């Protein structure tokens with residue numbers, strides 16, 4: 001088991017970048033966590049599906065963590081997770097209230113990997129219970145959900161809790177350096193930007209006939225996932241709003257579901273956002289294209305140059321002040337690992353600044369704005385979006401509580 005003092009090279013670089021602003025004293029996890037019996041941070045998993053199972057092994061492999069509890073609506077999911085991660089049978093919780101039971105168990109921190117609709121509720125309950133939170137993107141699917149996460153983030157800071165949102169790009173040093181340089185003016189006055197996310201995936205799922213089936217295949221249901229512009233494109237829009245460093249003013253867009261045969265989500269979006277100073281961001285998204293090579297790209301164009309980034313290949317700046325950047329490698333894994341190490345560092349050094357919350361709220365609201373503009377076929381301003389406060393509610397009738 002590793003501790004933050006012997007991270008691999010990329011971990012250490014990201015760790016130093018993250019910690020650069022302030023110096024924190026490292027204290028034993030047992031002094032900052034509830035479970036003094038063992039110095040490893042005691043974790044509970046909420047949502048034991050694909051991502052939950054995949055990321056679980058990275059926690060003890062990268063820092064001093066141990067799994068002590070798990071929660072999922074479905075019994076088969078908690079049992080599979082529990083067996084793999086040595087969680088005893090009496091700490092495997094099910095039904096819609098599984099997270100509440102898990103929060104009564106001796107966990108120091110929770111990892112939330114449930115469907116996005118539940119993220120605000122799960123995060124708020126965890127903070128209320130005094131647990132540190134490691135949260136998957138997207139943070140929420142609608143405006144009230146985003147505002148709830150913002151509030152949970154504030155509350156976490158006031159209660160000396162760590163709250164980290166797992167965007168892999170934000171944990172990568174090349175992305176960070178490029179963003180620093182863009183913010184320092186290296187590409188000059190920003191004129192416009194583009195983000196896009198073509199993907200071969202998104203083809204699975206069924207037309208769920210019951211609430212339980214729809215929840216199992218939540219990716220196809222708007223009221224669980226927020227549509228692909230929120231659930232998937234958030235990776236691209238998060239980088240765009242990071243580089244642009246502003247809330248959009250308005251959006252106009254179109255899209256549709258030409259290829260998708262199940263559920264009620266769309267398969268393509270084309271959105272034009274305006275930002276302050278007449279900066280334009282064009283965002284395009286297309287899923288389910290056979291043979292399509294995954295790209296999660298963002299480029300920003302300025303009077304002195306341009307920044308280019310792609311989740312799967314590289315980051316660079318070209319122009320008057322170039323930045324060579326480089327290959328991001330396997331960002332899917334290293335980004336998550338960096339966040340896991342950072343989460344441990346924040347807990348053990350009592351760093352409750354929680355810098356990932358505000359930008360995640362901004363980019364998530366940006367995705368919601370794009371969806372509202374495309375669905376309505378009319379321009380929607382940021383202020384109008386905030387005022388409508390539209391809440392999406394899936395049908396949970398008959399689910400076990």
Ligand SMILES: NC(=O)c1ccc[n+]([C@@H]2O[C@H](COP(=O)([O-])OP(=O)(O)OC[C@H]3O[C@@H](n4cnc5c(N)ncnc54)[C@H](O)[C@@H]3O)[C@@H](O)[C@H]2O)c1
Nearest residue numbers: 047048049050051052072073077113114115116136137138
């Ligand atoms: N690169 C990334 O950052 C990345 C990659 C994949 C998934 N994700 C995110 O991870 C989250 C989970 O995605 P996934 O692909 O693992 O989905 P999944 O369907 O495989 O897993 C979700 C699990 O949550 C369970 N669940 C449903 N309702 C629940 C409830 N009320 N309480 C507790 N558990 C509940 C489901 O039964 C399922 O086992 C999503 O937010 C997704 O966007 C992020």
